Amino acid sequence: MRKLILPLIISLLFFGQSLDAQKNQPTIKAEPAFWWVGMPTNQLQIMLYGKDIAYSRASIDYSDVKIQKQVAGDSPNYLFIYLEIGRNVEAGMMEINLKNGKKETSILYELKNRLSSTGRNLGFNSSDVIYLLMPDRFANGNPNNDTVEGMLEAADRTIPSGRHGGDLQGVQEHLDYIKELGMTAVWLTPVFENDMKTEYHGYHGYAATDMYKVDRRFGSNEEFVSFVKACHDKGLKVIMDMIHNHIGDQHWWMKDLPFKDWVHDQSVYGNTNFRGVVGSDPYASSYDTDKLQKGWFVNEMPDLNQHNEELAFYLIQNTLWWIEYSGVDGIRMDTYVYPYPDYMARWAKTVIDAYPNFNIVGESWVETVPHEAYWQKDKEGEGDGYNSHLPSVTDFQIHFALRDGLTQNFGWDSGIMKLYYTVSQDRLYSDPKNNVIFMDNHDISRFFATVNRDMDKFKMAYAYLLTTRGIPQVYYGTELALDQTQFNGDGYKRADMLGGWPGDPRSVFTKEGRTPIENDMFDYVAKLTNWRKGSKAIHDGKMLHFLPENNIYTYFRYTENERVMIIMNANEQEVNHDLTKYIEMLDGYSKATNIMTEQQLSLDEMLKLPAKSVSIFKLNE
Numbered sequence: 001m002r003k004l005i006l007p008l009i010i011s012l013l014f015f016g017q018s019l020d021a022q023k024n025q026p027t028i029k030a031e032p033a034f035w036w037v038g039m040p041t042n043q044l045q046i047m048l049y050g051k052d053i054a055y056s057r058a059s060i061d062y063s064d065v066k067i068q069k070q071v072a073g074d075s076p077n078y079l080f081i082y083l084e085i086g087r088n089v090e091a092g093m094m095e096i097n098l099k100n101g102k103k104e105t106s107i108l109y110e111l112k113n114r115l116s117s118t119g120r121n122l123g124f125n126s127s128d129v130i131y132l133l134m135p136d137r138f139a140n141g142n143p144n145n146d147t148v149e150g151m152l153e154a155a156d157r158t159i160p161s162g163r164h165g166g167d168l169q170g171v172q173e174h175l176d177y178i179k180e181l182g183m184t185a186v187w188l189t190p191v192f193e194n195d196m197k198t199e200y201h202g203y204h205g206y207a208a209t210d211m212y213k214v215d216r217r218f219g220s221n222e223e224f225v226s227f228v229k230a231c232h233d234k235g236l237k238v239i240m241d242m243i244h245n246h247i248g249d250q251h252w253w254m255k256d257l258p259f260k261d262w263v264h265d266q267s268v269y270g271n272t273n274f275r276g277v278v279g280s281d282p283y284a285s286s287y288d289t290d291k292l293q294k295g296w297f298v299n300e301m302p303d304l305n306q307h308n309e310e311l312a313f314y315l316i317q318n319t320l321w322w323i324e325y326s327g328v329d330g331i332r333m334d335t336y337v338y339p340y341p342d343y344m345a346r347w348a349k350t351v352i353d354a355y356p357n358f359n360i361v362g363e364s365w366v367e368t369v370p371h372e373a374y375w376q377k378d379k380e381g382e383g384d385g386y387n388s389h390l391p392s393v394t395d396f397q398i399h400f401a402l403r404d405g406l407t408q409n410f411g412w413d414s415g416i417m418k419l420y421y422t423v424s425q426d427r428l429y430s431d432p433k434n435n436v437i438f439m440d441n442h443d444i445s446r447f448f449a450t451v452n453r454d455m456d457k458f459k460m461a462y463a464y465l466l467t468t469r470g471i472p473q474v475y476y477g478t479e480l481a482l483d484q485t486q487f488n489g490d491g492y493k494r495a496d497m498l499g500g501w502p503g504d505p506r507s508v509f510t511k512e513g514r515t516p517i518e519n520d521m522f523d524y525v526a527k528l529t530n531w532r533k534g535s536k537a538i539h540d541g542k543m544l545h546f547l548p549e550n551n552i553y554t555y556f557r558y559t560e561n562e563r564v565m566i567i568m569n570a571n572e573q574e575v576n577h578d579l580t581k582y583i584e585m586l587d588g589y590s591k592a593t594n595i596m597t598e599q600q601l602s603l604d605e606m607l608k609l610p611a612k613s614v615s616i617f618k619l620n621e
Ligand code: CA
Pocket: 140, 141, 142, 143, 144, 145, 146, 165, 166, 167, 217
């Protein structure tokens, strides 16, 4: 006779509380903790974790749900069950029975109804401007969660690379600042739990110790959902940062790996060579490819083996779970070129097939345009047949071109020629307008430092970023000309926003709290972004550019109804500029409006270009 034991409510276990239903009853953890009916994919993997659970066989009696297969881990404490969820399955609590010889137990697993997709999972595109911020460094809305008992690292703002206590509530309290700056999307560096040792410093979020849990020092899972909703209510999209290449060495898996090959063996492959270029190199050695793909990111970041099918399924499903659960609009995938390319393509295709309006940008930090273009989906031309299915890449080439363009002297292949050469290779991309473009981010020098604190050049970079093709991304603080010239290391280019912490001497979030330079920059960026919102020519218009001459680079963005002329004068002095050579683009237009000064000018006059400037004109008939 079947003995029914009080079922465990798994969803209660999910948020870190373990609950033994009875003294002798083993705790069983399930991931994901719940799922939905009517999902685009009808397969569900449930990873069950509990003492000796691998010796059990699962059975389910729930209408239109079938068990397809069960896979025991190398560790006896894992059982992976794969379910087929039929079209007509109704939401409810599903009982999973587990039988091991004469021992029987059961757990309850919730299948929820999906929320309406209206206003969620919106994707992002070239009409957006993305604001990249680090939750630990932006604002501390809740000082009570800075240090959480039982977690390894306490907050200490005096350590540049320590945890500083910023959180989701802090970001949420400053959404008006982000909106006023003209941003339309927010990309948060990862919010996953990073319960890493103090000496490692997991404030950045790239060393996940639980991929189903928001770090409690940022907030709870529920707070993340509220945060996304609050952003949507303000018309801001949310981009979630994910990492499938590696985890943190304090991840709970590391104490009891599900399979021997769950992570790559560091004693064999060592650490990665960080050379993303190897991934698309037709002559790459196995030695280099193995180092890239199987080497650990650093000693504290074990490298995941996505060729373990149970892990691959787990990771893909983790993404679908977060999209469905939180309503986020897009994903930025960290270290896209490090994992196995076939796995990343499978992941991207599954996500986009499930959420067709969604967008994904992969971090593709490589050295040249052909290397970069390799990682965007549907690339053209003769190659190895690889299709990444990745809609968007992080366009490091625009960053390099801006850096060189504004710091080198003008020459045959230097200075602003770099900007020209870079976009003139756009034929190699399948969809260059979908590239995410930036002057800096959390991994590279603040651009104000790169241009040696030259305000004119700094503004030129913004004007270029917000008018060339692509999806601009602004790194928090760079809108205020934060720099890192007096500092060294990652912790410094990720400095706190002043005013985000109680007791800060002033607040950059208010006009009164900002210095004149900060206000000048803030107003400049806000004016550009808010103008850009209404310009279809900048969003999806065509581009036509002229070979730079005399250190002046001119390009046009245009649609049938709108034409914008952008002239970059990289000279150290004012120039009187003759527009005659642009006749093919000016024909039919007699006047132009400078969108920053709102001054009108006649197109048959010489144009005065200020020293080190970018002038943006909307043409009028
Ligand atoms: Ca806090």
